Amino acid sequence: MKIVKRIADPIHGTIGLTELETRVIDTRVFQRLRNVKHLGLAHLVFPAADFSRFAHSIGVCHVTGRLLDALKTAGTQISDEDLQKYRLAGLLHDVGHYPLSHALEKPVKDHLKDRQAERMLEPTGDENQLGLIANASNLEMSHEDVGRIILEEDQELKQVLDEASILPISIADIFTRTKQPLIDSDRVGVDPLVNLVSSDLDADRIDYLLRSSGSTGLPYGAVDLDYILSQLALDRNRRVCLHERALRTVDHLLLARYFDTQQVAFHKTVAILEELAKDVVSQLLRIGALEIDENWIREAIRNRTWAQFDDAWLMRLLQQTYDGEQIDDLLRMKIAALLERRPPKLVAMEEKFRNLTQTGGVREFRRLEEEYRTKSEGAANHFNLDRDLFYVWTLRGFPLTKISSAIPVDELDQEDREQVEKWEQSVRILARGNGDQSSKTIMQMSGSLMNILSDHALDSVRLYLLEPPDRPGIATEVRNWLRERLT
Numbered sequence: 001m002k003i004v005k006r007i008a009d010p011i012h013g014t015i016g017l018t019e020l021e022t023r024v025i026d027t028r029v030f031q032r033l034r035n036v037k038h039l040g041l042a043h044l045v046f047p048a049a050d051f052s053r054f055a056h057s058i059g060v061c062h063v064t065g066r067l068l069d070a071l072k073t074a075g076t077q078i079s080d081e082d083l084q085k086y087r088l089a090g091l092l093h094d095v096g097h098y099p100l101s102h103a104l105e106k107p108v109k110d111h112l113k114d115r116q117a118e119r120m121l122e123p124t125g126d127e128n129q130l131g132l133i134a135n136a137s138n139l140e141m142s143h144e145d146v147g148r149i150i151l152e153e154d155q156e157l158k159q160v161l162d163e164a165s166i167l168p169i170s171i172a173d174i175f176t177r178t179k180q181p182l183i184d185s186d187r188v189g190v191d192p193l194v195n196l197v198s199s200d201l202d203a204d205r206i207d208y209l210l211r212s213s214g215s216t217g218l219p220y221g222a223v224d225l226d227y228i229l230s231q232l233a234l235d236r237n238r239r240v241c242l243h244e245r246a247l248r249t250v251d252h253l254l255l256a257r258y259f260d261t262q263q264v265a266f267h268k269t270v271a272i273l274e275e276l277a278k279d280v281v282s283q284l285l286r287i288g289a290l291e292i293d294e295n296w297i298r299e300a301i302r303n304r305t306w307a308q309f310d311d312a313w314l315m316r317l318l319q320q321t322y323d324g325e326q327i328d329d330l331l332r333m334k335i336a337a338l339l340e341r342r343p344p345k346l347v348a349m350e351e352k353f354r355n356l357t358q359t360g361g362v363r364e365f366r367r368l369e370e371e372y373r374t375k376s377e378g379a380a381n382h383f384n385l386d387r388d389l390f391y392v393w394t395l396r397g398f399p400l401t402k403i404s405s406a407i408p409v410d411e412l413d414q415e416d417r418e419q420v421e422k423w424e425q426s427v428r429i430l431a432r433g434n435g436d437q438s439s440k441t442i443m444q445m446s447g448s449l450m451n452i453l454s455d456h457a458l459d460s461v462r463l464y465l466l467e468p469p470d471r472p473g474i475a476t477e478v479r480n481w482l483r484e485r486l487t
Contacts, residue, residue, distance in 0.1 A: 001080050007058070011210050015062045020084065021091060023160045025058070028307040029095055029150055030157070033057060035310035038208065039215075040101045041273040042264055044341050046216040049264070053094045053101070056207055063203035063225070064090035067196045070229040071240075082193075085166065089174035089197050093204060096146030099314040103277040108292050109140050111285040115293075146297060148172040153301040174198075177421065190424065192239040199425035200402055200442075201228075201240075201250065205257060212260055220259040224249050233430050235439035241428035250427050250442055251449045258400050262458075266395065272344050272464045275393050280318070280334050289321050315339070330388055337466055344391055344464035345475035347379075348372065348482045351460040354397070356404050365396055365459045372463050375485055379465075379478050391464040397457040401426060405443030405454045 003016035017025070024030060033054035037043060043050035065087045072078050098104035151157065151168040161168045172178070175197055177190050196202055206223050213221030231246035242250060264270065284290035300306040321327060322335045337343065350368060354361040369392065376390040403422035426441040429448075443454045463482070465475045 001084055009055070009059060009062070011059060011207070011214055012062050015058060017058075017061075018084065018087075020160070020164045020166075021061060021087065024088065024091060024157065027154070027157045027160060028304060029154050029301070030054070030057075030092070032307045032310055033094065033097070035312055036097055036099060036101065037311055038101065039212065039264065040103045040270075041277060042216075042267070042270045044273055044343075045267055045269045046218075046264070048217065049212070049215040051211055051215050053097050056211055057091055057094050059207035059211060060093060060197075060203045061087050061091035063207050064196055066225075066229055067203060067232065068193075070232045071234065074233050076234050085170065086174065086193060086196060088161075088166070089171050090203050092147060092151070092171055093175035093197060094143065094147070095150050096143040096148070098143065098146070099309060099311045100277060101143075103274045104281055104314065105141075105143055107278050107281040107285060109142065111282065112141055112293060141292075141294060141297070144176045148176055149294070149298055150301055150306070153298055154306075155302075156304075190421075192234075192237065192424075195240045195425060199240075199427070201242075201253065201427045206253075209253070209256055209260055212264055216264055218260070218263055220263055221256055223253050223256060228253070235428065235430055236437040239428055239439060241430045241439040243430050244432040244445075247429060247442070247445060247448050250429075254400050254427070254442075254450060258398075261398070266398075266460070268346050268349075268462070269343050271393055271462070272346070272391060273338070273341075275391055275464075276334060276338055276344060276466070279391070280331070280338060283331050283334075284317070284321065287326070289326070290317065330386060333468065334466065342467075344389075344466040345479075346462060347465050347475055347479040348375075348463040348486055349461070350486075351458065353456050354459050356397070356455050356457055361459070362396070365394075365461070368459075368461050369394055371486065372461050375482055376463055378485070379481060382481065383474060383478060385465070385468070385471075385474070385478075389466045389468065391466070393460075393462040393464060395458060395460040397459065399454065399457040401443060401450055401454040403443075403454075404457075405441075405451060 001018050004019045005017045005022050006014050007017065009015050031054070034052050036053045038051050038053050038056045039046075039049050065083065068078055068083050068086060072083075098108065148169070151161075151172045158168050161171070174191075174194050177194055177198055179190055197204060206225055206228075209221035209223050210225070211221075213219060227249050228242065228246065231242045231249070233241055233243060235241050265274075281290065285292070297306070300309060318335050318339060322332055322339065327335075354365075372392050376392060377387055379385070380387040380390060402425050403419065423441070426443065427450075428439040429442055429445050430437065430439045442448050442450045445451055465478050467473075467475050
């Protein structure tokens with residue numbers, strides 16, 4: 001591959017790009033990512049954490065290329081065509097992200113599910129209508145789904161790829177982990193090299209950890225990329241793995257991802273700002289002030305207005321809605337809290353690192369969640385507050401790996417596609433002195449921390465209160481009242 005352009009990056013230094021990658025970056029749908037913050041609203045807590053999906057995507061392209069180059073150095077046969085295709089998948093893996101990233105994605109998915117459920121309950125007189133509605137689309141409108149639609153519909157991007165004789169959908173198949181004919185095989189499945197773009201150890205995770213650490217000033221995202229590159233290999237089934245001497249390095253990466261997520265995405269203020277944004281967006285969708293579905297997305301991509309659908313667009317909509325007359329005072333208060341950075345206050349919290357092999361953990365979590373909801377209603381009544389000012393934020397079973405070692409490989413339910421997918425995305429270790437080139441997941445390695453820690457996950461329940469402007473300090477009173485009543 002010929003590098004025709006070099007750009008300076010604060011994380012990776014100099015990044016080289018091919019002519020095709022440069023042309024992809026110049027498209028309007030990719031340039032849009034300059035205005036979509038990777039960490040959503042985290043910059044309201046960590047001022048420098050305002051890097052974009054644009055910078056991150058270029059970083060993922062670069063790291064994907066370095067991973068593939070390392071495999072080639074280790075003796076793996078990888079064509080320039082495949083190298084370019086996987087670098088493009090890294091470059092385009094986030095092209096479908098909504099404004100504010102995940103803060104908008106979940107409300108959209110929930111809204112579409114609710115609307116589909118309502119349609120299924122409507123009497124039509126057509127006995128086939130139920131099945132038609134249920135099968136209308138298998139897309140959940142995740143950012144990966146939207147990315148696939150962009151590659152199907154955006155004529156500018158399609159032309160760039162077509163002129164390079166690359167099928168746009170083949171790029172989407174990589175970052176959506178879509179099954180396809182496997183190289184040197186009659187089978188259909190997910191190419192194991194896809195794990196370089198989407199897995200427990202992928203270019204996406206490596207770049208965002210390094211970039212998060214560099215922008216927040218926190219040390220938790222440090223990753224020893226150079227050593228990982230030196231230890232890459234393929235096992236006998238062409239699955240990406242690392243030599244056993246890299247075990248500590250991979251343990252560290254998985255722990256880094258856990259701590260970085262806890263300290264940034266789940267920071268007490270970042271988390272509730274995201275929750276508040278989700279609540280506001282959900283209400284805008286419900287009252288029709290915001291309308292997003294698959295048809296709207298496809299049309300926006302076709303007529304090229306999708307390029308305007310970024311963080312600034314959403315903030316303008318929030319301001320226009322706030323200034324309008326179609327909303328109630330409570331929604332107006334919540335929008336103001338977002339625009340003016342007045343997050344709800346934490347009034348109660350409980351966290352527990354749960355052993356997934358022990359029974360009763362989920363039941364205990366649900367009991368605790370219900371207790372917090374009940375006590376929030378009690379506090380609302382006691383202090384004469386609107387119940388919708390309280391937020392119960394929950395995190396159930398946040399793991400260190402995608403799948404627990406509590407599920408032995410020989411007991412995997414092959415019909416459970418999600419379970420099998422998670423297992424296939426596990427980090428694999430090529431055992432030292434193993435002549436047959438077989439590998440094990442890191443959870444199966446007795447010398448790895450993940451052998452134990454992958455059986456555990458974090459549960460967290462938090463209760464927040466959005467203080468009404470005319471009742472400053474009420475959160476402190478509520479906190480003290482709850483302290484005496486929560487077990």
